[in-house]
Amino acid sequence: MEDVSATRSELLARRVRIRLAEQGRDLLKEKRTALVREFARLSREAVEGMDALGRSASAATRALSTAVALDGPEAVGSAALVTSRQLRVAVRSRVVAGVRIAELEADVAARAADARGYALVSTSGRIDLAAHRFEVVLDQLLEFAVLELTLRRLVEEIERTTRRLNALEYVVVPRLAAERDWIKQVLEERELESRVRLLRARGTRERRAA
Secondary structure: OOOOOOOHHHHHHHHHHHHHHHHHHHHHHHHHHHHHHHHHHHHHHHHHHHHHHHHHHHHHHHHHHHHHHHHOHHHHHHHHHHHOOOOOEEEEEEEEOOEEEEEEEEOOOOOOHHHOOOOHHHOOHHHHHHHHHHHHHHHHHHHHHHHHHHHHHHHHHHHHHHHHHHHHHHHHHHHHHHHHHHHHHHHHHHHHHHHHHHHHHHHHHHHHHO
């Protein structure tokens, strides 16, 4: 406590700082709780999305294998060339407990068979099915990619909030409390010494007067 001045103003200052630190600690606890709640919700969505993506990918692969086997790789390749297009993808954000979370706005990849660009009379329903199922996989992939980015961002913010919370709860507040208690003890000891001196001085005066 060499750098701490044992004065009443310092005692008041420590009390104010402790109160502010405790308020900051409580706010960080609330923030972390909100972040963890959002992380738990999105984690459930991620697990469900991963399962759905796996099922969709398997179904798309089977449909493609069937189309290649029965219609031939040339027919499938020709249909794939004319169906290629660009999807508009935009990223926007929303705020959760003071943290910006990414959200995706994208064109829907899945479309009607007559909107893919190839002639329906020259292709089979098997090619249509394969195309549709891979378009579904693409839509799910885009959603899952943003979900994964959001989960990573939440994990980073939860870790950073936890570090700040632990610093306040286990370092800053205990240190300020120890300084407050030391200043209070020193002031009480000084006050006691002053009372003892006053009593001695009064006793000396009384003895002299007697």
